[in-house]
Amino acid sequence: MFNDERRFRLLLTLIVIPSVILLTAYSVVAFGDTSGTPASGTSNVVVTPNGGGVALAPRSNLSVQPAATVSALTTGNLAKAQPAATTVPAMTGVASMPGGQPPATAQPAAAHHAPYDASLPALLPLVPGRANVRTLALTTSDEVIQIADGVSFQAWTFDGTVPGPVVHVKQGDTVTFTLTNKGKMAHSIDFHAAQVPPDQDYVDVKPGESKSFDWTADYPGVFMYHCGSPLVIAHMASGMYGAVVVDPQTPLPVAREYVIVQSEFYAMGKEGDVQQVDVNKVQNGSPDYVVFNGYANQYKESPLTAKTGELVRFYIVNAGPNDFSAFHVIGTIFQKTYADGNPANVQHGNQTVTIPPGGGYMVEFTIPAPGTYAFVTHSFAGVNKGAVGVLKVTQ
Numbered sequence: 198m199f200n201d202e203r204r205f206r207l208l209l210t211l212i213v214i215p216s217v218i219l220l221t222a223y224s225v226v227a228f229g230d231t232s233g234t235p236a237s238g239t240s241n242v243v244v245t246p247n248g249g250g251v252a253l254a255p256r257s258n259l260s261v262q263p264a265a266t267v268s269a270l271t272t273g274n275l276a277k278a279q280p281a282a283t284t285v286p287a288m289t290g291v292a293s294m295p296g297g298q299p300p301a302t303a304q305p306a307a308a309h310h311a312p313y314d315a316s317l318p319a320l321l322p323l324v325p326g327r328a329n330v331r332t333l334a335l336t337t338s339d340e341v342i343q344i345a346d347g348v349s350f351q352a353w354t355f356d357g358t359v360p361g362p363v364v365h366v367k368q369g370d371t372v373t374f375t376l377t378n379k380g381k382m383a384h385s386i387d388f389h390a391a392q393v394p395p396d397q398d399y400v401d402v403k404p405g406e407s408k409s410f411d412w413t414a415d416y417p418g419v420f421m422y423h424c425g426s427p428l429v430i431a432h433m434a435s436g437m438y439g440a441v442v443v444d445p446q447t448p449l450p451v452a453r454e455y456v457i458v459q460s461e462f463y464a465m466g467k468e469g470d471v472q473q474v475d476v477n478k479v480q481n482g483s484p485d486y487v488v489f490n491g492y493a494n495q496y497k498e499s500p501l502t503a504k505t506g507e508l509v510r511f512y513i514v515n516a517g518p519n520d521f522s523a524f525h526v527i528g529t530i531f532q533k534t535y536a537d538g539n540p541a542n543v544q545h546g547n548q549t550v551t552i553p554p555g556g557g558y559m560v561e562f563t564i565p566a567p568g569t570y571a572f573v574t575h576s577f578a579g580v581n582k583g584a585v586g587v588l589k590v591t592q
Contacts (some may be wrong), residue, residue, distance in 0.1 A: 198253075206243070208450035209485045213420055214497060219329075223402045223571070226372060226374050228439065232470060237242045240487055241335045242349075245349075251527060256535055260576075267275050267411045269562075271404070273296075278306050280525040286586065293430070299385050300558040302382075303472075303577075310343050310492060310494055310495060310590070311488075312492070312495045312496065312498075312499040313358070313360075313490035313492065313495065314489055315454065315455040315456055315457060315490055315496070315501060316363060316454070316455060316456075317363065317442060317454035317456055317512065318362075318365050319365065319471060320365050320366060320367065320372075321333055321364065321365060321366055321372070322386050322429065324373065328370060328437060329367070329369055329370050329418075330370070330371045330372075330373060331366055331370050331371070331372050331373070332372075332373050332376045333364060333372050333373070333375075333502075334356070334374070334376075334377065335354065335355045335356055335361065335362070335374075335375075335376055335377070335386065336356055336376075336377045336378075336379055337355060337376070337378045337379060337380045337384040337402075337424070337437070338353075338354055338379070338380055338396075339351070339352070339353055339354075339380050339381055339563075340352050340353075340357050340358075341353045341471050342354070342358075342436070342491070343361055343462070343492060344359075344462050344472075344486055344488065344491065344492055344493065345486055345488075345492065345493040345494070345583060346493070348464070348472060348486075348496075349469050349471045349472060350436075350462060350464060350471065350472045350473075350474075351435075351472065351473050351474070352435055352436035353380060353432060353435040353436055353437050354437065355382070355422075355424075355437060355439055356435050358462070358491070359436035359438075359460075359491040359517065360436075360438055360439045360440065360458040360460065360490060361422070361438065361439030362439060362513075363431075363439065363440050363441075363442060363456050364390075364439065364440070364441040364442070365421065365437075365441075365442045365444075366441070366442075366443055366444070367414065367443065367444045367446070368414055368415070368416065368417045368443050368444060368445050368446045369413070369414065369446065370413070370414045371412070371413050371414075372390075372391075372411065372412050372413070372549070373408065373409070373411050374386075374388075374410060374412065375407055375408070375409040376402055376407060376408050377402075377407040377408075378402040378403065378405065378406055378407070378442075379404070380404055381404060382404065382426075383401035383403050383404070383426050384398050384401070384402055384424050384426050384427065384432065384437065384446075385400055385401050385402060385408075385424055385425045385426045386399065386422060386424060387399045387421070387422060387423055387424070387425040388419045388422045388441060388451065389412055389414060389420040389422060389441070389555065390412075390415075390416070390418070390420035390422070390441040390443055391412035391413070392412070392413070392415060392517055393410065393412050395425070395455050397410070398410040398412070399425050401426050404496055414441075414443045416443065416538055416539060417443045417444060417445035417446070417538065417540060417590070418442075418443055418537045418538030418539040418557060418559070419436060419440060419441070419442050419456075419512040419514060419537065419538030419557035419559055420440070420441040420442075420443065420512065420514070420537070420538075420557055421439070421440065421441070421514045421555055421556075422438065422439050422440070423437055423438040423439075423516065424437035424438075428476075429518075430479055430480070430518050431474060431479065433476050433516065433517065434461070434462070434463050434474050434476075434479045434513065434518055434532070434565075435516040436460075436491070438458065438460065438514075438516040439458065439514075440456050440458050440512065440514040440557070442456065442512050442538070443538075443542075445539075445540050447540075448506060449510070449540070450508040450583070451508070452507075452508040452509060452561065453504075453507055453508070453509050453510070454510045454511075454512065455509075455510070455511050455512070456490075456512045456513075456514075457489050457490060457511055457512070457513045457514070457524075457572075457586075458489070458490055458491070458513075458514045458515075458516050459486060459488070459489055459513065459515045459516065459552070459574060459579075459584060460476075460491070460513070460516040460517065460518075460527035461486065461487050461488070461517065461518065461519060461520055462484060462485055462486040462488065463475045463476075463478035463479045463483070463485060464478075464485045464486070465478070479518070479519070482519040482520070484519070485521065485582065486582050486583045487520060487541060487574065487578075487579035487580075487582040487583055487584040488582075488583045488584060489583075489584060489585075489586050492583075493577065493582070493583025494583050494585060494586075494587070495585075496572075496585075496587055497571075497585055497586055497587050497589075498585030500569070500586070500588060500589040501586065501587070501588050502585035502587070502589050502590075502591070503588055503589075503590050503591075504563065504590065504591060504592065505565055505566060505567055505590055505591070505592050506563060506564075506565060507562060507563065507564075507565055509562055509563065509564070509588070510559065510560070510561050511524075511559070511560050511561075512538060512557070512558075512559050513550075513552060513558045514552075514554065514556075514557045514558070515554055515555070515556055515557070515559065516555075517554025517555060518554055520554065520555065520574075520576065520579060521551060521552065521553055521576065521582075522551070522552040522574045522576070522579075523549050523550075523551055523552075523573070523574050524549065524550050524552060524558065524560070524569055524573075524575075524578045525548065525549040525550075525572070525573055525574070525575040526560075526562065526572045526588065527569070527571045527572070527573065528564075528568065528570045528571075529552070529562050529564055529570060530546055530547070530562065531547045531548070531561065531562050532545065532546055532561050532562050532563060533545055533560070533561045534547045534550050534558060534559070534560045534561070535558065535560075536550075536556075536558060537556065537557050537558070538558065538559035541542060549575050564590045567588075567590050567592050568590055568591070569585070569587055569589055570587065570588045570589075570590060571585060571587055571588075572585070572586050572587070572588060573585045574585075
């Protein structure tokens with residue numbers, strides 16, 4: 198019996214060991230090295246930060262791609278992330294806004310975009326014979342606008358632009374205001390700079406009708422205005438917002454002054470079509486574009502300007518409707534910053550200011566050396582979606 202066991206073990210060894218060797222060799226040839234190190238010529242996943250995704254590449258080409266540089270941010274092509282839409286329940290007031298569609302794609306190149314004038318405009322005109330009383334009239338309308346290179350968007354607007362006109366008044370002024378609705382649905386207005394009863398003044402104005410009321414600019418600063426009709430977030434995501442700058446009673450030092458409104462677009466539609474607002478993306482906070490003054494990268498292509506040693510003042514509004522802004526100018530430090538633009542809220546030496554949706558900030562700085570200075574939201578996902586501009590400083 199002992200001899201029989203020895204013969205059996207020897208036979209088993211002669212059969213099993215060669216079989217294991219053959220199977221292992223076959224696995225390496227067919228599937229590559231299974232030890233964790235890719236065999237030469239096989240594929241592996243390469244993460245490419247500048248490329249906006251992942252790709253399969255041969256092991257011989259496997260490398261870690263360099264992170265984006267300031268030069269890439271200011272002069273390179275910035276990818277636009279396209280998050281997939283998810284389904285949310287139907288919402289009253291937006292039956293004409295379907296959701297859950299594929300993300301918007303770029304259209305063929307359109308006519309050259311004229312940059313939104315970021316310079317602080319003159320004060321509103323005074324009413325003749327009435328001290329400190331100024332007039333303001335805004336009209337709502339449906340417009341097809343450009344929001345990025347070759348991308349058209351169906352917008353609801355104040356005075357035909359996104360953002361709407363900058364309103365500039367002085368602290369203590371009374372503003373005589375009229376809203377006229379030339380759109381296809383009810384709209385309204387909400388001035389963050391005003392203190393009025395919203396149930397009387399911030400009410401819906403039907404198409405073809407107007408609404409007038411007076412408000413007083415009690416506090417200095419930089420404020421948002423927007424449509425407050427339901428669904429508010431849909432009206433805002435469609436472009437119905439703007440900035441109000443209220444000068445303090447004690448004049449600020451002379452400076453080069455710009456107004457920047459950060460906002461988001463949530464687009465859907467087929468390539469070549471005018472894009473519509475995607476309410477599902479809005480509700481999920483997944484913007485396709487984050488922009489300054491209504492158009493992706495416009496001040497990268499058409500820089501703002503300043504002189505060395507000159508005081509520069511930015512009034513910034515974050516219209517949202519969802520994302521916070523982390524406003525930052527690369528290559529400088531803010532000498533003074535003011536939450537909501539109020540001189541009483543002064544801080545010194547800030548590197549970045551955080552602005553919530555519906556909030557504002559005033560920042561002041563001086564640049565000693567000529568050069569190209571990018572301004573961004575330091576929430577860098579927004580930079581890749583269009584929230585980058587350039588301040589070109591010369592002597």
